[in-house]
Amino acid sequence: MPDFLLEIGLEEVPARMIASAQAELLKRTLALLTREQFISADPVAHSYSTPRRLAVLVQGVQTQQPDITEDTTGPAVKIAFKDGLPTPAAEAFARKSGVAVSDLKTISTPKGDYLSATTVKKGRAAAEVLAAELPKEIAALYWAKNMRWIPGSNEKFVRPVLWLVCLLGDNVVPLTFAGRTAGRATCGHRVLSTGEPFDIVAPDSYLAQLEGEYVLADVELRRQKIRKALDKVTRQIPDARWREDEALVDSVTHLTEWPDVLLGNFEPAYLTLPEEVLVTVMRDHQKYFAVEDASGKLAPHFLTVTNIALDETNAPIIKQGNERVLRARFNDARFFWEFDQRVPLADRVALLENVTFQKDLGSYAKKSERVRALAATLATIATSRGATLDAPAIDAAATLAKTDLTTELVKEFTELQGQIGGLYAASQGLSATVAEAIYDQYLPASAKDSIPRSPEGAILGLADRIDTISGMFSLGMEPTGSKDPFALRRAANSIVRILAESSLPILLSDVMDAATPALDTTAKLLAFFAERIDFYLREGRDQSYDVAKAVMASGHSDLRDLVSRSEAITAARGGEDFLAVSAAFKRMKNILTQAREKGDIPSSIVDHDLLLDPAEKLLAVTASAAASAIEELQRERNYSEALRVIAALRPSIDDFFDKVMVMAPGDDIRANRLALLTRTLNDLSRIADFSEIVTAG
């Protein structure tokens, strides 16, 4: 069976879009070939890409679908023939089946004799199906941003299509897409190859032929080549290593067809600039890798990945060009760094009047005032609960936190806001606590980031974000569906993480109360934060949805406590007794719900004199003893032990349900039993609503 090859030749595709498009093209091609029965269930397939091409290679493709023979049943014989002659019913059936009436057969069924027709559906050739169907799959590829370029056509793709190669074995499949008809001609590297198109002989020679024209189409090989070259070139400098950066490796892999690596240098004098600025210039603006010495300190070198083979002639030229560009960039940064220092952060507070935070929420000066007040409130709460905090430092940090927005350096490197403020604060003689708090204020910005290093920084981060969130909610600008233009969900995620992962004795309710939202906003905020907490437990802590739901039902203002409860349950939930008790809790809850529906209003006060059955007496005693024990254990946050106490109730609970009928005819007895269940549920649900735990399936 022949192999199949598709290559789409393009003008340079944006690096960030290539990997997913490559995977999608493979998936779509295989789905089509499978659907049309041209490949087995477990095909050998590969996909390739460079900035100028996407390709798929599938081994062992059938060239022809088998014919399908089908019997269809028609009208009953007694309707189809009258007096031995075919009726219109028989004729219509023959016509529909594409056979003559004389070719119709008779089959016997329990319901009598019926007409039957045998039809053969001709299998189609792979080439025909691919030419008809594959263009639709190519057109359906997802691109974050695409374009039109064909006059008079609304056809869109990521960039203009330049050529198509489509081969089934040695034969061209002449499919057409975006105004191009597939052939076997492809192009090599823009500069290193001759520039003339050349023919791919067969799918299995694709990779080797491209390599002959200086194109490494296998992405993983290209990535390895780049990594090896980075290692090798860095070895020129004793004890140095290149700073690992997976995202950057990925990016340069998708920017090159024939990569090589070049080492460049910069004046060591630039190392007096903050490392954050130097690395941002190199990585984000120039796609250079930073080089560090054995101690991890930045060294005055950089690595650039070229899209051309380097030799003795071109390497010095390319090196010189890159070094000049970097010098200009570093000079700019140094100019800004020195220029900004002429106006210290303290003098920039007034400038914040002119920087709008949000139209209806006022300037950043106003925001800073609000954040100062919020931070002071939170600091007071934390101190009253025994935390040791530098309150003046928090106030100073809150006052200066946003002043770096007025600096040239932040205007140039917006991604460094906060960090730059922290660096200026340190260089202007403010305390390390203040500088660090400012530096860390936007942490964590993503799930990968850590939380602020100090409690002062954590409080600043909480105050800044709750101010934004409650302000936006008060304007009715809360996130809806996929729309979250102010990234409020991310801000709330950060609040949750800081509360859960720092040692601050602060509750979510403290943070919300400090922001004093309006009453109707409070309800929305509660629901909003509940969603974020649930998200944090599941995504950040790997808890299952039922455990998250169960623990959140017992309160979610103390986030560290919430996490402890959740993790204890996750550890205990495998136990048989624990699951049985959870199931029993569900039963209790159902009984109480049904009772309420019938008009009973269960109290939680148990009259011990009305307990008749030994089983219910036992449950009352054991549950109440367990409740006291759990209360004590909860104070110590010893949730694993508390859960053991609950699981140990299983015999008395089982016994109760075996022997006692809750919905007894006598009103008093029934009411008392319902009260016992209510009491037991209340007492034992302080860790979690165990009835939420999924116990079966």
Added chain:
Amino acid sequence: MSSAVAKQKPLTFQELLFTLQRFWAEHGCVLQQPYDLEVGAGTMSPDTFLRVLGPRPINIAYAQPSRRPADGRYGENPNRLFRHTQLQVILKPPPERVQELYLESLVAIGIDLAQHDIKFEEDNWEWPVGGAWGVGWQVMLDGQEITQFTYFQQCGGMDLDPISGEITYGLERIAQFLQDLDSIYDIVWSRDPVTGAELTYGHVRLHEEQQFSAYSFDYADVPSLWQHLNLYEAECKALLDRAKIELTEENPNRQQVLRFPTLGAYELALKCSHAFNLLDARGAISVTERVGVMARIRNLIVGVAKIYAEQQRLTALPELTTA
């Protein structure tokens, strides 16, 4: 020159311009002169912004001095200018293999592609005030961005068909690259063919940078600028209003349709845009005001684009073309 880049004398600034203009003229471009009004980029010249509208093909190239008052640095920063020079090429529709054609133009100015690292990196262009956007690349040569390459998709909020390819060369950057210099002001602008004496970019332009930076940042009179903006806006709006009456299919006066001064309205809108840039450089526009003023200018520019497209449509009608 001991530099590794330069084996023979690299092009002077003016030779660079000549060479690129000749290259594109030889590839079918009409050479236009720079637009004689203050613009921030070659894109804002009517030869780009308006000509890309409608169905008429055009290939055109021109150098465009581009003023950005806020970018001025009093001539003290070696890499930033109040006014830089773009070479703008519009290819409507873009020809097959337009990237290769562009690379040939680099060869023409003395760049041996085998000796350099060239990459096309995604860079999309957007000019919200003009309701315009496109997709494309920044062309990186040994880590230096030397060209913006854009496929225009929309202008004045309207889908373009055919689309245009726009190639914008940053002439100072390229000259700096060719001559291997750390400062724009050291670029050799011209070389006397007899004496070999060189004039630098600094000789020719430094005083402009000094004076216009001072004007933009320190001298420009803010109340006057607001007045200019308001006056230009009012006149432009008045023209847009008249267009509603005069630029219609029902208007029996064909000459009025042909002569309606859409181009004049566009110049008024550009004047507003420049006044805005000056006010911005003077720090006279608060962040809150900014959005509002930009919306005002957007109304003018998008409004002009709309009537331009309409005028093109009307003048292409058979009864008018034969008139």
